[in-house]
Amino acid sequence: MSTTTDAATPTPGVSLTHRQIMTILSGLLLGMFLAALDQMIVASAMKTIADQLHGQTLQAWATTSYLITATITTPLYGKLSDIYGRKPMYLAAISLFLVGSLLSGIATSMYELAAFRAVQGLGAGGLMSLAFAIMADIISPRERSKYSAYFMAVFGSASVLGPVIGGVFAGLSSFLGVTGWRWVFLVNVPIALLALFVVARVLNIPHQRVNHRIDFGGAIALTVGLVPLLIVAEQGREWGWASATSIAMYVIGVLGLVAFVWVENRMGDEALLPIRMFRNHTFSLGNTINFVLGVGMFGGMVSIPLYLQIVKGVTPTTAGLMLLPMTFGIMSATAIAGKVTSKTGRYKVFPIIGAGLMAIALFLLSTIGTDTPSW
CATH class of the missing domain: 4.10.860 (DNA Excision Repair, Uvrb; Chain A)
Structure with a gap:
């Protein structure tokens, strides 16, 4: 993915001040907050949603449809933004996410919800990938680590708030005259509108068209x-x-x-996925590990709230709160690994430790039953 001509790429004498960069990042961070929040907010509310829409056996589709479209469109956004510019594609991503959220909030069946979540995913595929691409366009490599902290803070906040907000809304019979669980999706609407306004106003960086074949x-x-x-x-x-x-x-x-x-x-x-990249041993091994661990991570994120509500009988709000140890663990490990890696340049130990801990945790989770203590 080629970058555009701007302050951080090689136009002599052109630079952005910290204030200008932060103004642009404000719009990007809103978009990233949308995508990060949506990954977590649905988990603790899914049982209530499936019960209300009479589709408990179909609830996995509301998650997988979102992930499929987000995964497929992520690389497409990169190529399209090289051709048409970062700003229009980022605005398109926010708009698709906004429409998908609004439609998901008015869904009347699990089939409809799965379809509307797929629309959400079409937008989500661009929210994170384009945010990082734009950051690379406007910030020099030496400065990026400093500004990456803002992205980590937003992602961490969304990861913590998501399960709690989802549980709270799912636990309400209604809010402002609308069924509580529908706000799990409708809460995205005002945030997306604000992100659209901010990005349209402040994201004005030069664009140099680079033609691609779209896969x-x-x-x-x-x-x-x-x-x-x-x-x-x-x-x-x-x-x-x-x-x-x-x-x-x-x-x-x-x-x-x-x-x-x-x-x-x-x-x-x-x-979309150049085959030659898999000839690199590090790339192949890293993605294989990510695939295996992703199965466990997303399986846990979806299954644990269902177990807590169906088997243990807790409320959606309590289930959301009980997911906080997992999100705090993710945030802490990410922060520690990032800091140690940046100082030492060594990273191999972290995937080994992480895979080992997840294997142990998943084995222990496989032993739980109806009488397992909540702690």
């Missing part, structure tokens, strides 16, 4: 590969894992993934 084929192939596999994961127990329908989903999914690899090879460096 729409890869995005479609990846969707075809993932969605059938998710469908059979959701419905396989009801259909039968070896039924004709399940086998058809397996075949379509595998063909989609094979097509994705083929398309990525054809696209070369313009691919």
Whole structure:
């Protein structure tokens, strides 16, 4: 992804003051707060939402549809912003997130909610990736670590506030005449409107167009590969894992993934996920670890609030509060690892320790039952 011509990139004699940078960052931080908050706020409210929409067995789709569209669109935003500029694409991302939030807040079924969450994901894919791209455009490499602290603070705040706010809204029968759980999504609307206003006013940096081929084929192939596999994961127990329908989903999914690899090879460096990157041992190993740990992390984020509410019988608000140790652990580990890495330049030990701790934690969580003490 190429950067635009601006203060931090190589236009002689051009620079931004700290105040100008902070003015621009204010809009970016609002967008990042939206994306970070939404990852956590839904978890503690999902049982209430699924009960209200009569779709407890479908609740996973409200999470996975968001993650699929966000994942697929993240690299597309980078290429499109190189062509059309950071500002219009960031405004488009906020607008899509705003529309998706509003629609999710008025959903009448779990199928509708899953579809509207997918729209949210279309916007979320650009909120974080473009925020970091714009930061790289306007801030020199030497100064970026200083300003990255603001992003970490926003992400940490959203991670702490999300489960609590989600639990509080889910625990309310109504708020301002609207069913409580709907505010889990509607709370994004005023924040998104403010972000739109701020970004439209302050994000004025020069843009130098860089043409790219957009890998729409890869995005479609990846969707075809993932969605059938998710469908059979959701419905396989009801259909039968070896039924004709399940086998058809397996075949379509595998063909989609094979097509994705083929398309990525054809696209070369313009691919959504350039295959050549996997020839780098560090990249391959790091992403394999991230994939495995991501399964455990997101599985825990979704499952633990459901366990607390369904099995232990706690309220959504209490379930949100009981997620705080996890968010504090994430924030503390991130801060410590970042500080030590910046001072020593060594990072290998942290993925090893992190993977080990998560393996132990997930094993212990697999042993819990109806009589497990809350502590």
